Amino acid sequence: MLSEDEVKEIIASFGGDRRYVMRILQEIQRRVGYLPKENLKMVAELLDVPLAKVYGVATFFHQFRLRPHGRHIVQFCFGTACYVKGNDKLWEWLRRKLGLKPGEDTTADLRFTLQKVRCFGCCSMAPVIKVDGDIYGNMTKEKLEEVLRRYA
């Protein structure tokens, strides 16, 4: 969570302009890794906009998350090409393997957080996953296991 001074500083860097809620939230998430509830409240108060509207922005876009995540973020592309090439099956398989219950996206040991992503635009390499920003194509169960071993 950021302190009030840090949030103030971010807001000031956008000229204190309430038009930039999306970009202010992007900056908070870049620093914290997610959007803590307290920081959303601060943004709402400092910009003098209703919390509901800030929350609306935070839940509208895919990039934002409201909960902390694991040490490594594993993103599965759910674009059309990845879907017809079976990324949904890989996703289910990995969730079962990691013992994630419905509604959970992070492993109990905080090692991995799993996310669905719309499309990385790497359709020719489908199915595609991304771990902490490194992108891997033509995935199979075996490759997935091997890749994830590299991220302790």
Place this chain on the structure above:
Amino acid sequence: MLRSPTTSEYEVIERFYRAKDVMFGGHDYRITVGVSTCSMAKGAHLVLKKVEEEVARRGINARVVRVGCNGMCFSENMVEIIDHEGSWAVYAYVTPERVSRMLDGYFSGSSRGVFAFRVKGGSLMDEERVPYIYEIPFYGKQVRRVLRFMGIVNPLSIEEYEALGGYSGLKRALRLTPDEVIDIVIRSKLRGRGGAGFPTGLKWKLVREAKGDVKYLICNADEGDPGAFMNRLTAEGNPHIIIEGMIIAAYAVGASKGFVFVRAEKPLMADMLARAIEQARDKGYLGREILRRDFDFDIEVILSAGAFVCGEETAMIAAIEGAATARGGRCSPTPRPPYPAEKGLFYKPTLVNNVETYAQVAYLFQAGLEDFISVGTENSKGTKVFCLAGSIRYTGAVEVPIGITLRELIFEIGGGVPKGRRFKAVQIGGPSGGCLPKAYIDYPLDYEQLKSLGAIMGSGGIIVIDDKSCIVDVARYFLKFTVTESCGQCTPCRIGLRHMLEIMNRITEGKGTEEDLIRLERLGNVIAKTSLCGLGKTAPNPVLTTLRYFREEYEEHVKQRKCRAGKCMKLRAR
């Protein structure tokens, strides 16, 4: 079937050698490695590092350059070695482990043990065995305009782009009056490449004639369609062609400030554009008194946090304006009229065009009107970039004349479906588009034709679906996509799509009835007619087109409780 390079292909090669001094920078060789987000998935950055190391270790006097991709995704990673005398070798399927063997082979005059093409002859290659790159249909059938310097030019060097003829289009346009520029765009019959296909020149004219002291320009680089990546590829491989087109457009319509709206999922694309903008500013193509004319214009990159609906122009404008104040907390579309051309960003006249449209404009002014209209159909001239993915042998991005058939695109350029699979359908236009069966693949691909078939050109993503995929499940996939992406503002889209999805779920779970199919059709047509924006208007397309062309498969699901692809787990496969 051997074929030599065509005039335009020769032209790019000739331009390259005319710009020798810039391209080689005093070195004996130029070695390029194609690096973009997708090739990095195959380790292109590692290949680049290995090439740099090996070149240094062997003391080769070569300039190693990171370039974008030339669109041949299926043969990643690609390395090209070029010398002054006209030997231009293209290596495919290069891995870090193969770099050493590749360099050994090149410098001993043999292509043994590597997979290679050549762009130009030369004594260094064993000529009999190595085909010209233009001989393979994937490359040879293309007419490359937007993509013509892709994989050749260093995207981070404005000097290289200029040396190949870049920014000559801007210089040419600035010698004309804005009205003359617009007249050329109208006569070019260029239509918006983002999806709807509105005539570009007409749009520019509306913005130019709209009253307003300030005018804005937006480049739609949101590229939210799954299956489309041509905008990302272009921005990563040759960002200056987009910037050049934007400046020409700004001059024509009288805009002083431009925005590029890029999604945060594509960080490399945003980074490349931002760097290109800086370089253009340093060269005096952006800023005050551009090229010493009475014309000020600058561009800012805006990172979207990712929402499919933001590809819709009024929603995108809301997102740029700032979500929280402008339109009730989110970036929902607003009714048109007023169109952005009259009241857009901050209620000022605003031109919104797609990445590819701006790039086409740059080409139009670089090559001239006559060249531009030399390909295309009666109502729509020029080329379109398509992305080939899914169940197809040669995946990648290709640029072809508008009016080409799907058969040429999929079976000649793309090589058809992989061995052991059978072609079932082609999905075109993403979640707003439709699925077409084999019977329709000989129709010319243009805006009107696709619309009459129930699909849309969209941004040009083409996904081939084979017999292992269930058509009902594919349609359900798209519906799931649009249900989560609906902004929730208007009822038909918010509630109607959800009902359609529930019916589709029922059918794939074996609980569907024949009446369900009629319900789907009725509901889909109502949603298409009554939704506020393009998202809702087109969201039923995947279901409606599959119901129209693949009804049999739906009927099998509801009558015989059977899924012939074996995808719907609760149904029997035969």
